[in-house]
Amino acid sequence: MTNNEMPYDSFLLVSFGGPEGQDDVMPFLENVLRGKNVPRERMLEVAEHYKHFGGVSPINQHNRELMAAIKAEFASANIDLPVYWANRNWDPLFPDTLRQMRDDGCKRALAFFTSMFSCYSGCRQYRENIIAAQEEVGEDAPIVEKVRMGFNHPRFIETMADAVRQAAASIDVKPDDTLVMFTAHSIPMGMADNCDYLKQLQESSRLVADAVGAANWRLVFQSRSGPPQQPWLEPDVLDAIAETDDASKLSSLVIVPIGFVSDHMEVMFDLDEEAAQLCEQRGIAMARAKTAGTSPTFVQMIRMLVEERLGRTDDKQAIGPLGPWHDVCPADCCTYTPARRPTPAS
Template identity: 45%
Template structure:
């Protein structure tokens, strides 16, 4: 369906005429698993045996990642919420690593007559893979499409949006309520997010801002959710590390931390995957499988808080993020850590911000 060409605004820029939901991607049949993982890890020096192990993780769930279907559900609800607020924006879906690939989606947007679109990336965070790489995805897709490719502008990071924090806090309370009465009072609240190499975290954010913006944002999100949930004390740990074992990554790992809690006599653990939007494979394997198994070995009760992607507040948050750029609505934030990667003038990143870590010899 062709959309009419929008009239230029008073500033000479055409109004926004579409929204692209841009995500990581995942396989949806067993034969796609290995090619998908090769896309994800290309150029990263991931050992073959690590890749083989992750293939088995996917095959454990039939070779299907939940992420694409979860994103389709988000998009369906987002279309409804946009329409309910009177915003007429068609919503498209593209991925970095698997179909529907961003390049094909941007080509379809051009064919549909889209000229100036907003982009919601399904990562709340600063850092290379969480922010800057999405800008690279956008530019790669536009370059692949060539002449007539729509302008694409990424929305800001949203780790501290009040609706995101409230959804996680309710999920923490809901998880705690599932614990037996006899272990609930002594349960430990543990927040977890995707680990990254420590060198990559040091590069997260411009050097002038002190770097480490990814881990700082995660720590702040954990603080905000804990406060909203009424938790006075908690731990922050990491999960899903990959790559060569000699490369330092953010620690401790969630499974190692459960071992430590068991040694301390903690009877139960409430895990909140604060670093994740949806229950994709790294949640259902690393937490619902490996972490659960670790807790069971120690006789600990284990509950996991839901991710916010299925919460109605999540798509309401996206509508608000759109309104910030489209209508100039003031941003709602609870945190104090800086946001980079979507400046108000449209510049994608600060100088030297969130650059990838280059291995020796590259």
């Protein structure tokens, strides 16, 4: 029996991972930044962000809640797949989860990555992580295949549109009467040039803006971590707020972290702390839209993407001209070779 003939027998939730106590923070950040061209002072700065929240990232608890929601959604749709969870940077790590799956008899799994947009760090690197873990576990490690990206899936657009409406209502404005800023994690231009991250973000933002009738919107970025001389996607959300307010006084603003599935540390610190403080200083009424989280429509999207791969439907739902994204990534998809800082002369 070939790999493609073997039935799917499990589901794997793939995520980034996060510390769950102050003692975890530095080991976690060292995992995240190993081999990357990130100044140590930036790592220490981010460590302070975690300290501000007791060293606990919300992402692991979110994934536990998302797993529970997926299990319930699968049960309601008679999808008989056990649900597992693995992280890149913190427990449960890929080798441990794949080893458990092997011991449980799993042979071929479908995976959902908690990253809705294609780039090296959001897709290809996870696939590389899985391959490395399979090699560590051995020849009997389960095969893992990802579902397609859902950035333009109608259920994701519905999820984020509802979040925008709720955020706008919380500051007593309508989406068509305020500035809406969609934010995502910035990435190096060298990474952005070899993937569809920016195109997908622009399309997803446009679809959500159209769904809520927001004519005044823009896409901005946050949380860059590279050295100052390395170009990353811009504008930064804080710069964009200040520049927009300077040019034409802002009375209200809705920030939508469309690039984040859950309330990562970056969302909590960069938006709920820094952006909120900037808006308060400038007299701007600001609301931050919820991330997709465990919204029923978002969980329905995950179930629908799985049903596609199980062969239960031929209807691959997607809104807009980009259509449904590919199921299998091309060999050269999202490649990236980080630039290295030159070694100082001795």
